[in-house]
Amino acid sequence: MALIANRKSVMTLFSGRTDIYSHRVRIVLAEKGINVEYHYIDNDKKPEDLIDLNPYNTVPTLVDRELVLFDSQIIMEYLDERFPHPPLMPVDPVSRARSRQMLYRIQRDWYGMVDTLSEDNDSGKKEARKALCDALTTVAPIFEQKLYFMSDEFSIIDCAIAPILWRLPSFDIELPEQAKAVTDYADRLFERETFQASLSDTERELR
Helix, strand or coil, X not given: CHHHHHHHCCEEEEEECCCHHHHHHHHHHHHHCCCEEXXXXXXXXXXXXXXXXXXXXXXXXXXXXXXXXXXXXXXXXXXXXXXXCCCXXXXXXXXXXXXXXXXXXXXXXXXXXXXXXXXXXXXXXHHHHHHHHHHHHXXXXXXXXXXXXXXXXXXXXXXXHHHHHXXXXXXXXXXXXXXXXXXXXXXXXXXXXXXXXXXXXXXXXXX
């Protein structure tokens, strides 16, 4: 019944074609099987609709009836609560808090480097490239323990990590042999039909 309801619900997502924050929202939408209308936005040509909806004029922006959300993590958690099957966050408060804490760390530690690598100018890219490669290599043993990130079930944390790993070749990052567990984990994520469905045409060309 939940899946039928999901397919009948039509939302609108304003999304960047290669924007990493939009991508992780699209992964959640694909995992949930939600019927969504995508509006892909070019940075130099944003529609008036987006400006009217979002005071920051940024993507991703989700419109669900009268509700407008424009922070990727808020959107991801909202979708998980609005469409509870399959669940991407734990049910109990302690485990949910731990998931949020891990998302916060990924945001601060890894996405900051990704933001630098996504800039048009080259300032700081060499340092960010090395830092991200070293960070992923350092945590590689964690990826050996479970099928997904610290879990046997795909979760919202995997939704946040997958877009980073997909973009490594475009960032000129090649993980060393010591990080093979991360590479194997990435392959498992990329093989998921839902991940493939989440990709924009432009993102498919990143690898």
